[in-house]
Amino acid sequence: MANPDGEKLLDRVTTPQQLRQLSMDELAQLADELRERIIEVVSRRGGHLASNLGVAELTIALHYVFDFSRDHLLWDVGHQCYAHKILTGRGSQFDNLRQAGGLSGFPSPSESPYDPFATGHAGTAISTAAGLAWADKAANRDAKSVAVVGDASIVNGLSMEGVNNAAMLRRQFLIVLNDNSMAIDRTAGAMAQALDRIRMTHTYNQLKQSTEHLLRHLPMGQEISEALRNLASGLRTTLHGGQIFEALGITYFGPIDGHDIGELIRVLKRLAAFNQPAILHVHTEKGRGAQYAVEDPCRFHSPSAYSVDANGDAVFAKRTNATWTEVFSEALLEAADADERVVAITAAMPDGTGLTAFRDKYPSRYIDVGISESHAVAMAAGLARAGLRPVVAVYSTFMQRAIDQAFQELALQKLPVVLCLDRAGLVGSDGAVHHGFADIAYLRPLPGMTLMAPADAAEMRACLKRALSLEGPTAIRYPRDVVPAGLPGPCPPFEHARSRVLCEGDAATLLCYGATCEPAMAAAKELRRDDGLAVAVVNARFAKPLDEEEISRRIALGSPVVVCEDHAVVGGLGSAVLELAAAQGLSAANVRLLGIGDEFVAHASRAQQLSQVSLDAASIAATLRGLLGRKADPARKSVQGNT
Numbered sequence: 001m002a003n004p005d006g007e008k009l010l011d012r013v014t015t016p017q018q019l020r021q022l023s024m025d026e027l028a029q030l031a032d033e034l035r036e037r038i039i040e041v042v043s044r045r046g047g048h049l050a051s052n053l054g055v056a057e058l059t060i061a062l063h064y065v066f067d068f069s070r071d072h073l074l075w076d077v078g079h080q081c082y083a084h085k086i087l088t089g090r091g092s093q094f095d096n097l098r099q100a101g102g103l104s105g106f107p108s109p110s111e112s113p114y115d116p117f118a119t120g121h122a123g124t125a126i127s128t129a130a131g132l133a134w135a136d137k138a139a140n141r142d143a144k145s146v147a148v149v150g151d152a153s154i155v156n157g158l159s160m161e162g163v164n165n166a167a168m169l170r171r172q173f174l175i176v177l178n179d180n181s182m183a184i185d186r187t188a189g190a191m192a193q194a195l196d197r198i199r200m201t202h203t204y205n206q207l208k209q210s211t212e213h214l215l216r217h218l219p220m221g222q223e224i225s226e227a228l229r230n231l232a233s234g235l236r237t238t239l240h241g242g243q244i245f246e247a248l249g250i251t252y253f254g255p256i257d258g259h260d261i262g263e264l265i266r267v268l269k270r271l272a273a274f275n276q277p278a279i280l281h282v283h284t285e286k287g288r289g290a291q292y293a294v295e296d297p298c299r300f301h302s303p304s305a306y307s308v309d310a311n312g313d314a315v316f317a318k319r320t321n322a323t324w325t326e327v328f329s330e331a332l333l334e335a336a337d338a339d340e341r342v343v344a345i346t347a348a349m350p351d352g353t354g355l356t357a358f359r360d361k362y363p364s365r366y367i368d369v370g371i372s373e374s375h376a377v378a379m380a381a382g383l384a385r386a387g388l389r390p391v392v393a394v395y396s397t398f399m400q401r402a403i404d405q406a407f408q409e410l411a412l413q414k415l416p417v418v419l420c421l422d423r424a425g426l427v428g429s430d431g432a433v434h435h436g437f438a439d440i441a442y443l444r445p446l447p448g449m450t451l452m453a454p455a456d457a458a459e460m461r462a463c464l465k466r467a468l469s470l471e472g473p474t475a476i477r478y479p480r481d482v483v484p485a486g487l488p489g490p491c492p493p494f495e496h497a498r499s500r501v502l503c504e505g506d507a508a509t510l511l512c513y514g515a516t517c518e519p520a521m522a523a524a525k526e527l528r529r530d531d532g533l534a535v536a537v538v539n540a541r542f543a544k545p546l547d548e549e550e551i552s553r554r555i556a557l558g559s560p561v562v563v564c565e566d567h568a569v570v571g572g573l574g575s576a577v578l579e580l581a582a583a584q585g586l587s588a589a590n591v592r593l594l595g596i597g598d599e600f601v602a603h604a605s606r607a608q609q610l611s612q613v614s615l616d617a618a619s620i621a622a623t624l625r626g627l628l629g630r631k632a633d634p635a636r637k638s639v640q641g642n643t
């Protein structure tokens, strides 16, 4: 798409002001160049691909019409902000997307004033935009607010709460509904069906005429008159997908073709001057510009690095070790084969949480509730009350949306629901918005809750089996990683509040939980080999209830006990250990806590992040050397002692 001199528009268009100088043809070319750039970088770095490819024209049109150095642009979730980043002065850094020290894969106010919020969780854009709009109105500022929300995220409870309230704003407030008929997988639920019906029953021309008609009659800059409300309501009978919003007082426009840049600009210009809450329904194609992504938008929602072969097919590097997600997927199938009461629930993430095999084998026992984690957990309570054994597979970070349901609907009712918390701990390049750093802290206070973590594939099976045999709620956590080779010896069953000693030693104890068992074992091996130190490694298995006998015995020995956990130090397993020591009147002067400090860990590879918080084998060994007076303790920055 370069001109004869080989110059690309993207070489000279680096800000929204510059793109406003371009012709419509050049803007269309700019969209293609943005897609090429995104494909080129994501194929090397990994990241969100298909959603970003779909919004190139929409991003350009928004920046063409609005001035987001003053107006507010909120991308819901924020995973589709790559073109926005490139066009707001960050193009030269785009090469280092999601790398340590490079650009975040999500909006980030520390990078640019064009990003009002750091985001990554679905459903927040309408609410934060409403807050900004409310404050602008109160201060008499003439700034406009735009929230871009996907068709899967608009059904999120938070989005709906935002819609409910934003409808009351008597001023400009635009929601752009970016409808590509996909969440990560196909969208699920009644709203998805309603949007599908619009797509199937109306041609763009028909819709264009209706929208045209409505736009022509809008009293720009004034309160909408009763007559025009009636006109809008007349159109509603044809545009039935918009009824839900119109009934709330949010005027509905569209759907329009989200790849027709001229049309987008024309409609957005009119809507920028519309002094009432409005929703513009835009159809886009997820993956546009990369055939492999159009054909498999789920696979290319957030791919790892890949190359493209001579046939134009994407090729991924082969992995040798299974991931935790894959191991969970197999363990769940085994459990479901053995017990027909087992049902599985996902909140729009069948692939990410390892439920696709379950969905294929047991479609009638599989439920995708859409991006609705709170509903997923409350619904699981209902299923459990009816005698089923629900397993909710959810990322640790998104489970935060359902803490209240874990409290009231699960723990208080003592219901046997199993929460399988994938991506627990540091998650790598998705960064601060996605770390599962707090699940022990938010679940441990709940009476009757059992918390477990497996340390290898055999433990995953044993742990899930145990969880499904309990009469109360359970959470199992495991990281975004490959599963380590098996622990030494056969895997004993998970018994109530019993830890597993992985190796003995009298110099110190490493008390580990799930993911930290492997680096702790490697550290113990290194210390034995290089320093002649015999260090015990104990796999806690349970963060609740603790193996009180074993842990207090180790503390009472007086040699260092280092708790290693891929979780915040505040409120984690280590805190539970200190509580135990206090309850038993034991001195905990020899206890140290290794985990994620009181900070948001930035994007980098998971290995880099683990090393940053001193949870890799070398740092654990260095910590012990420091405690045992061998050498300096380079990991002291994230070691929190209790003394």
Ligand SMILES: Cc1ncc(C[n+]2csc(CCOP(=O)(O)OP(=O)(O)O)c2C)c(N)n1
Pocket: 051, 077, 079, 080, 120, 121, 122, 123, 149, 150, 151, 152, 153, 154, 178, 180, 182, 183, 184, 286, 347, 348, 349, 371, 373, 398, 401
């Ligand atoms: C609360 C929450 N749950 C789950 C996710 C994981 N997630 C990221 S993007 C996505 C799909 C979003 O679909 P949609 O809003 O339609 O946007 P699209 O990717 O299709 O543009 C999901 C489920 C999330 N970010 N936040």
